[in-house]
Amino acid sequence: MNKKEMFSKLSRPSVNVKRILHITHRDADGYMPVALLTAMFKDAEITRAHVGHQTHDVEAMNAYLTNESTWQEFGFVFVTDMHISCEAAEYIVRNGHDRQIVMLDHHEKALPLNAYSFCCVSMTAPEDSFLYGWKAGRRCDESLDAARKSAGTSLLVDYLDTKFPEQRDRINGLRGYAELVSGYDTWDWVNMFNREPVYNTLNKFFWAVKGDAFVDKMCRQIGAGEPEELFTGDELEAIRKRDEEAAEYANSIIKYCAVVDCLLMGVNRKVAFVMANSFLQEVFSAMMDTYEADVYVVMTEKGLSLRTLNKELNLNTLAQCYGGGGHPGAAGIPLGTKLMESLVRCIFMGKEGGNE
Numbered sequence: 281m282n283k284k285e286m287f288s289k290l291s292r293p294s295v296n297v298k299r300i301l302h303i304t305h306r307d308a309d310g311y312m313p314v315a316l317l318t319a320m321f322k323d324a325e326i327t328r329a330h331v332g333h334q335t336h337d338v339e340a341m342n343a344y345l346t347n348e349s350t351w352q353e354f355g356f357v358f359v360t361d362m363h364i365s366c367e368a369a370e371y372i373v374r375n376g377h378d379r380q381i382v383m384l385d386h387h388e389k390a391l392p393l394n395a396y397s398f399c400c401v402s403m404t405a406p407e408d409s410f411l412y413g414w415k416a417g418r419r420c421d422e423s424l425d426a427a428r429k430s431a432g433t434s435l436l437v438d439y440l441d442t443k444f445p446e447q448r449d450r451i452n453g454l455r456g457y458a459e460l461v462s463g464y465d466t467w468d469w470v471n472m473f474n475r476e477p478v479y480n481t482l483n484k485f486f487w488a489v490k491g492d493a494f495v496d497k498m499c500r501q502i503g504a505g506e507p508e509e510l511f512t513g514d515e516l517e518a519i520r521k522r523d524e525e526a527a528e529y530a531n532s533i534i535k536y537c538a539v540v541d542c543l544l545m546g547v548n549r550k551v552a553f554v555m556a557n558s559f560l561q562e563v564f565s566a567m568m569d570t571y572e573a574d575v576y577v578v579m580t581e582k583g584l585s586l587r588t589l590n591k592e593l594n595l596n597t598l599a600q601c602y603g604g605g606g607h608p609g610a611a612g613i614p615l616g617t618k619l620m621e622s623l624v625r626c627i628f629m630g631k632e633g634g635n636e
């Protein structure tokens with residue numbers, strides 16, 4: 281499918297829109313669109329509602345979109361890298377706001393939302409995506425054997441290119457970084473580009489400086505050309521420091537890893553389980569290096585984060601059984617009250633009052 285076909289049903293804000301609400305979640309793929317929207321809508325005030333930390337807090341998002349004051353306050357709403365519930369989508373249509381919002385997502389779970397005129401969910405990039413002109417953050421004219429995957433960021437670049445052809449130069453300084461963000465988020469960097477390290481550098485930079493400084497760096501690129509160096513010496517130093525801290529933390533945490541046999545969707549699987557609150561990526565890598573398992577689970581204060589290296593498993597399907605979702609290789613399950621209660625019961629099972 282090409283860009284024109286993919287985005288034809290979507291509306292677009294006026295190029296002079298005054299106030300935009302951007303809803304996403306907190307990771308590089310969620311934050312990169314802030315810089316893209318800032319570049320494209322130069323005179324607009326962009327309000328960020330970044331809900332959920334790598335998770336999809338659908339309820340928080342629904343609360344914004346099922347509140348009439350949101351629609352009065354903002355000229356246009358972008359939802360990127362996330363999806364709303366079908367109930368919220370119905371509300372938007374029923375109240376006539378569907379020309380005032382665009383939702384771009386690449387999560388399998390969101391596919392049913394393609395039924396709505398303001399939603400575009402695609403895991404594959406359009407065949408004429410800007411991604412095909414870039415590799416490792418640099419322009420490239422090499423042809424590829426396989427199709428590239430879309431991320432929230434790449435869908436937004438392709439959408440803006442399609443809907444604002446006259447203004448497309450406004451985001452030129454961001455294209456290389458947008459390709460890095462997308463390539464990392466979709467695992468194209470592993471599956472197509474042999475773990476080219478610069479993709480991971482960008483991801484680490486995001487976590488080393490946290491979201492706002494990441495957005496600031498990207499916004500400094502607005503109006504600039506392709507940078508000579510993608511990262512400055514200071515930025516690389518910040519990444520190196522964080523790498524050290526992360527490795528130390530991950531090694532201290534994985535000592536507490538439990539490997540358990542569990543019945544997952546009718547099949548017996550080995551599950552490696554640990555609790556951690558930061559450096560999840562490094563904790564997962566350390567677990568994978570140390571323990572053999574089908575599913576790696578890290579429990580944080582927000583919920584369970586799941587990873588697998590087993591291509592036969594689809595963690596998105598698994599997580600959906602427990603109220604979560606994500607991608608085949610990486611997914612999350614929110615830790616609701618019910619799950620917490622049964623966990624506590626499980627721990628104290630049969631030991632009430634000290635009598636067995």
Ligand SMILES: [Mn+2]
Binds near residue numbers: 309310361431432465
């Ligand atoms: Mn994403």
